[in-house]
Amino acid sequence: MNLEKILAISGKPGLYVLKVQTRTGFVAESLVDGKKITVNLRSNVSLLSEISVYTYEGEKPLKEVMNSIAEKENNGPAISHKEDVAAQAAYFKEILPNYDEERVYASDIKKILNWYNTLQAKGLVTTEEAVAEEVVEVVAAEAEAPAEKPKKSKKVAE
Structure with a gap:
């Protein structure tokens, strides 16, 4: 992503x-x-790309949090940002078990879920593994395709 x-x-x-x-x-x-x-x-x-989420070990980049949601949901939508606060907190705990509950507010979780669902709706959500698989498929397809022979150029008489 x-x-x-x-x-x-x-x-x-x-x-x-x-x-x-x-x-x-x-x-x-x-x-x-x-x-x-x-x-x-x-x-x-x-x-x-510059936003991070507080954890007990330090800060985790938003990209990694979004990738965790994408892996959990198989690149599908996450729970709605309109769910109740307890459901959002429980969901976020599954995604990022060690997030700092005192420094990450319910409004932050709501915003992250809303952002993820917006990006997912526009087709901008892909896990790193999916991107790596696509690259491998493209390379494999190019390796299987026969290489074109260079065409001989004709000399023009002057």
Whole structure:
């Protein structure tokens, strides 16, 4: 799962994809409705690739948490972010058993589940294993395909 250009913009619902950088900020496209917005440099913007979740051992990158959800759900949707708080906490405990319950709030869990389901609905959720399998399949297919013989070039008489 590539979270490099996925943004969360404070004060704006949903997730956005970074499209173009401008002199005064950047243009982002909503993953929910596809509308493009301009965001100035003073806005509070977070790249999902830079977000981590507190655990008792340290911090775990959001990408790894999302991959854990994808593995559990077989790249399908997670429970809804509208479920009750206890159900969300129990689900998150299955995904990340050692998350720091004092520093990771119910609103954080809700946000992560919402983000995951948004990305999953857009087809942006893949586990690392699925990507590795696709690469292996492509390499195997290329190895089985007969290589084309180079065509002989004809010399043109001058």
